[in-house]
Amino acid sequence: MTAVLARGLRKTYGTKTALDGLDLDVGEGTVCGLLGPNGAGKTTAVRILTTLLRPSGGRAEVAGHDVVRRPREVRRNIGLVGQHTAVDELLTGRQNLELFGRLHHLGAAAARARAGELLERFGLRHDGPAKDYSGGMRRRLDLAASLILAPPVLFLDEPTTGLDPRSRTEIWRAVRELVAGGTTVLLTTQYLEEADRLADRVAVVDAGRVVAEGTPDELKSRLGGDRLDVVIRDPERLAEAAGIAARAAGGPVESDPDARRVSAPVADRVKALTEVPAALAAAGIEAEDITVRRPTLDEVFLTLTATETPAHAGEERA
Amino acid sequence: MTTLRWALADGWTVARRDLIHWRNQPMTVVFGITFPIMITLAFGYLFGGAVRVPPGAGYFDFLMPGMYGMTMLFGLSATMVAVSADAAKGVTDRFRSLPMAPSAVLIGRAVADLLHSALVLAGLLACGLAVGWRPASAGGALGAVGLLLLLRFSLLWAGMYLGLVAREPGAAVAVQTLEFPVGFLSNAFVAPGTMPGWLGTIAEWNPLSSTVAAARQLFGNPGWGGDSWVARHPVLMAVAWPVAITAVFFVLSVRRYRLLDR
Ligand SMILES: Nc1ncnc2c1ncn2[C@@H]1O[C@H](COP(=O)(O)OP(=O)(O)OP(=O)(O)O)[C@@H](O)[C@H]1O
Ligand SMILES: [Mg+2]
Numbered sequence: 001m002t003a004v005l006a007r008g009l010r011k012t013y014g015t016k017t018a019l020d021g022l023d024l025d026v027g028e029g030t031v032c033g034l035l036g037p038n039g040a041g042k043t044t045a046v047r048i049l050t051t052l053l054r055p056s057g058g059r060a061e062v063a064g065h066d067v068v069r070r071p072r073e074v075r076r077n078i079g080l081v082g083q084h085t086a087v088d089e090l091l092t093g094r095q096n097l098e099l100f101g102r103l104h105h106l107g108a109a110a111a112r113a114r115a116g117e118l119l120e121r122f123g124l125r126h127d128g129p130a131k132d133y134s135g136g137m138r139r140r141l142d143l144a145a146s147l148i149l150a151p152p153v154l155f156l157d158e159p160t161t162g163l164d165p166r167s168r169t170e171i172w173r174a175v176r177e178l179v180a181g182g183t184t185v186l187l188t189t190q191y192l193e194e195a196d197r198l199a200d201r202v203a204v205v206d207a208g209r210v211v212a213e214g215t216p217d218e219l220k221s222r223l224g225g226d227r228l229d230v231v232i233r234d235p236e237r238l239a240e241a242a243g244i245a246a247r248a249a250g251g252p253v254e255s256d257p258d259a260r261r262v263s264a265p266v267a268d269r270v271k272a273l274t275e276v277p278a279a280l281a282a283a284g285i286e287a288e289d290i291t292v293r294r295p296t297l298d299e300v301f302l303t304l305t306a307t308e309t310p311a312h313a314g315e316e317r318a
Numbered sequence: 319m320t321t322l323r324w325a326l327a328d329g330w331t332v333a334r335r336d337l338i339h340w341r342n343q344p345m346t347v348v349f350g351i352t353f354p355i356m357i358t359l360a361f362g363y364l365f366g367g368a369v370r371v372p373p374g375a376g377y378f379d380f381l382m383p384g385m386y387g388m389t390m391l392f393g394l395s396a397t398m399v400a401v402s403a404d405a406a407k408g409v410t411d412r413f414r415s416l417p418m419a420p421s422a423v424l425i426g427r428a429v430a431d432l433l434h435s436a437l438v439l440a441g442l443l444a445c446g447l448a449v450g451w452r453p454a455s456a457g458g459a460l461g462a463v464g465l466l467l468l469l470r471f472s473l474l475w476a477g478m479y480l481g482l483v484a485r486e487p488g489a490a491v492a493v494q495t496l497e498f499p500v501g502f503l504s505n506a507f508v509a510p511g512t513m514p515g516w517l518g519t520i521a522e523w524n525p526l527s528s529t530v531a532a533a534r535q536l537f538g539n540p541g542w543g544g545d546s547w548v549a550r551h552p553v554l555m556a557v558a559w560p561v562a563i564t565a566v567f568f569v570l571s572v573r574r575y576r577l578l579d580r
Contacts, residue, residue, distance in 0.1 A: 050415050054579040075417040086408030090339045099338075102331045103418040105324070129342055145412070 001028040003063060003153050003184035004049060010057035011044050011208075018044040020208035021058065026186055026201075028152075031179055033199030034188040035297075037305050041208040042188035043083050046157045049186070050080045063153050079146030083157040083188075085138050089131035093124045093141050100145045118144040122174065136167030143174060154178060156187040160194060172198060192297035202297070206305045219300045225250070227299075228266045230276065231289040235260045244279045248272040266292065325419040332413070332426025336400075336434070350434065351441035354389045358382070358445060361507075370509075375540035382446040383462070383539055384506030387530040389442055390470040391501050393435045394477045395494040401427060401481025402490060414578065424575060428474050435470045439463065454538025462536035465556045469529045472560035475567035482574040506530050509542040510549075522548050525559035532556035 004026035011019040019041045026032040034042045047053040049062055051071040060067045063077035087096045094115050101111030119125055122140040130138060139159065146154065156175070160168040175198055179185055189195055195202050196216045204212040204219070212219060228248065232241050235257055242253045242262045248271060249264035256263070266272040269292040280287050340347045362378055371380040404410045413423050443463075453459035480493060502508070503521050510521035521527060522544060531552035534541035541552075548555055 052411055052414055052579060072417055075415060078415065080412070080415045082408050082411060084408050086412040088335060088409055089407070090342055091335065092342070095338055095342075099331065099335055100412075100416065103328060103413070103416050103422075105417070 001064075002026065002061070003028040003030075004032070004061070004186055006045070006049070006058065006060040008058035009045065009048060009055050009060055011041070011048060011053065012056045017208055019048070019055070019058075022205070022209055024186075024203060024210065026184060028184050029179070029182050030200040031175070031185040031187065031198050033195035033202040034186065034205055035192065035195055035202055035301055036188070036205035038190075040205045040305075042205055043157055044208075045205070046080075046082075046155050046186070046188060050078055050155050051075060076149075077152050079148075079151035079154045081139075081142050081146050081154075081156045081159050083161075085142045087130050087138060087141050087145060090129050092127055092129055093119055093133070093137075093144075096130060096141060096145055097148070101148050104148045106148070114148060118147060123170075134167075136163050136170070139163060139167065139171065140174070143171065147178070150181075151183070153184045153186070156185065158188055158190060161190060168194075192301055196297050204301060204304050212300075212304050216297055219304075220295050220297065222300070226266050226269045226272075226292050227263055227295050228269075228272045228276065229261055229263050229289070229291045229293065230280070230287055231259065231261045232280070233260070233286040233288055237285050238262065240283060241280065241285055244283065244285075245276060247279070248276050260288070265295075321419065325421045325425060328418040328422030329425030329429060331418075332422050333429035333433070335426070336430035340434075347434075347437070351438050354385060354392070354438060354442050355445045357388075358385045358442065359449070361385070362449060370512075372509075372540040372542060376450065378446065378449050378451045379539045380534075380541075381507070382442075382451040383530050383533040383537055383541075384504075385446075386439060386442060386462075386466050386533060387469070387504070387506050387526050388501045389438055390435060390466050390473065390529070391497055391526055393431060393470050394473040394480075395490050395497060396434070397427065397431050397474050397477025398481040398484065398493055399487050399490040400431065401478050402484045403487045405482065406486045410578070420575075421572075424478060424571060427478060428471075431474055431477075432467065432471060436467060439466060451539075458536040458538055462533040465529055465532050465536070465553070468557065468560045469525065472525075472563035472567070475564055475571050478571040479567045479574055482571060482578070500524070501526060504530065505542050505544075511542065511544060519546075522546055525555075525563065528552050528555035528559050 002025055004024060006022050006024040009019050009022040022041065022045055034045065036042050044053065048055050049060055049067060051067050051074050054068060062074045065073040065077070067074050088099065091099065097115035097118055098111045101114050102108070106114060122144045124137060124141055124144065126133065126137065130141060133141065143159065160171050163171065175185060187198065199216065201214065202216055202219060203210045214222070228245060230241055230245055232238065238255050238257055238260065242255050245262045245264045246253050248266055250267040251265040253262055253264040273290070273292055277287065277290055358381065362381055366377040371377055410423060414420065453462070484490065503517065504524040505521060505527040510518040510527065513521055528548065531541050531549065535552055543549065
């Protein structure tokens with residue numbers, strides 16, 4: 001079953017095109033990561049799928065309901081954590097959750113009980129107004145507020161942007177628990193690591209359309225196998241080291257003088273790991289570190305989005 | 319029928335959010351009530367001697383209905399600030415992503431702001447009684463209060479529309495600054511007859527003037543009178559203006575709210 005489906009989704013603002021024929025399929029119970037540079041159209045896509053925006057063209061279904069024709073049904077089946085935290089800052093965490101519970105048409109007692117559960121689960125036992133919460137707490141409250149009715153489909157727009165590693169890990173853990181419970185998650189992120197850790201499938205969005213789609217592993221192997229990284233001690237000899245690496249490389253060698261590192265795609269990892277260290281030793285270049293690794297999603301991302309529109313200005317609506 | 323019931327129930331839930339704000343931040347409410355009281359006392363005791371009042375009138379008998387009207391006018395920017403802050407902070411979007419009745423967001427704002435203004439007006443009425451202002455009859459006073467709140471009700475929709483258009487609270491500062499000149503360009507403190515001809519006409523046609531003149535009449539307090547048609551039909555105009563403003567801005571606000579998805 002498809003929990004989130006988009007076909008040729010378009011959104012224009014005057015002459016500006018925010019979405020340009022976006023297609024998306026998110027299977028029930030899976031996590032889909034939407035990756036894209038600033039201004040790619042991630043938030044626009046999320047806002048259309050959560051009925052906050054009307055598409056200029058194309059169609060979309062969430063939990064089997066058309067987002068334009070049956071917005072009520074869609075709203076009954078989703079939770080949304082928007083790009084910017086949207087809780088009432090003058091209310092306490094409990095008051096916020098009770099308010100949203102009542103607006104989900106829970107009775108007073110049920111709303112109070114549910115608020116209590118969520119506060120407990122997200123470690124939000126704090127009495128002050130939400131404006132005094134730390135960024136991480138506020139984000140957790142935001143997430144809790146979108147989980148009042150345990151929605152089958154959850155949308156997270158950059159849920160961990162600006163959070164410290166601990167808060168980020170806490171959000172990730174919460175998302176994993178939800179997914180284990182059967183929730184479908186569509187999340188946008190700037191952090192490739194986040195997509196790598198959480199997403200079953202990743203859709204790379206650029207200039208309003210999906211430019212690549214697949215599992216994180218598929219996307220990485222599409223970039224061409226393993227990469228060799230060599231860090232040397234003496235930055236003066238970087239060019240020489242690059243020459244040595246080039247012999248084992250299956251593509252262009254990149255040098256990073258600041259990190260004293262050369263990096264290159266390699267076809268045969270064993271050959272690279274035996275020949276390069278030997279050649280470096282023979283040339284008297286002292287290596288600090290030699291590794292062969294899979295490309296990171298960052299590299300995939302930069303490669304995929306750089307080709308499409310090189311000078312993509314990431315403006316954002318205020 | 320159930321749609322309407324949910325709209326009202328959800329509207330009340332949204333309005334109660336403001337009531338909880340008051341409980342959480344009582345000082346904000348206290349300040350909201352004392353601000354017009356302080357202005358009134360400043361006008362009454364500091365400028366009172368220097369201002370010309372209708373013949374034979376005590377200054378506070380003249381001043382108070384003007385202040386009541388001004389206070390209703392100040393509600394315009396208050397509503398605008400609340401609406402634009404909710405839009406800017408994403409709270410409006412969160413409401414819109416919930417399966418609640420969409421109209422409840424506007425209903426809730428209307429109820430909460432009207433309650434707030436009623437509270438502030440009650441404080442100012444008490445202040446008036448304390449400094450010696452007296453309404454002539456209870457029935458007339460009730461009618462006057464009704465007309466004052468009717469004006470506030472109409473400004474609610476204007477404030478909502480402006481807040482939805484502005485989308486950020488900063489723009490409300492401009493409206494806030496305009497409230498004083500608009501308030502002064504009325505019969506609240508000065509006789510329109512003493513203003514330059516065209517200004518006087520504008521002042522007489524200012525909706526605030528009609529409400530204040532009607533309130534003075536119903537409270538049995540002295541007013542300026544005047545020969546123009548508007549000046550001679552204050553109660554009629556104190557109903558007509560708010561009804562017209564409501565009709566226009568209710569439609570505009572609802573339309574604007576519906577268009578948030580564009
Ligand atoms: N209301 C609007 N009016 C005009 N242009 C808009 C509006 N909203 C978004 N845009 C434009 O649409 C494009 C996509 O914006 P969107 O916010 O969806 O990008 P995003 O991928 O979420 O970016 P970010 O990573 O910065 O959050 C941008 O170029 C943006 O300037
Ligand atoms: Mg965004």
